[in-house]
Amino acid sequence: MISTVLGWVWVGSGVLLILSVLLHSPKGDGMGGLAASGGSMFTSARSAEQTLNRITWTLLAIFLGLAVILSAGWLS
Template sequence: MTLTNIVEIIWAISGIGLIVLVLLHSPKGDGLGGLGGQAQLFTSTKSAEITLNRVTWTLVAVFLGLTVVLSAGWLTTPQ
């Protein structure tokens, strides 16, 4: 396995993980119930949501960084 293959595997895993984590987030909009402002009365920031946000943003940074590295061809040796 070459370094490019390993980075591509990490890139694919981070992309799949990013999809899963985005789907795990709780919806921010409450539909028509959010119009009156009652939806914000009972919501609180939980540590699980904060951790989920941090992990999601970390995977975004990894995914975008590896996308730039792979698309620029910085890992391939010039011939």
């Protein structure tokens, strides 16, 4: 049962990781500029980029950690 729950968490973290990578802007606004119309919860674009970087790295660590745990078969 725990491996099933962790499997779903792994899939969810993968989807969120894909979305967070797509929100990054290489040079211009990118897709992140779509949500920046009007008020912003960040004080600057640099703050928003740093927050997005932290979220992306955290999701990557969760995704890779669960991939190792689930593929090693330590839970069965």
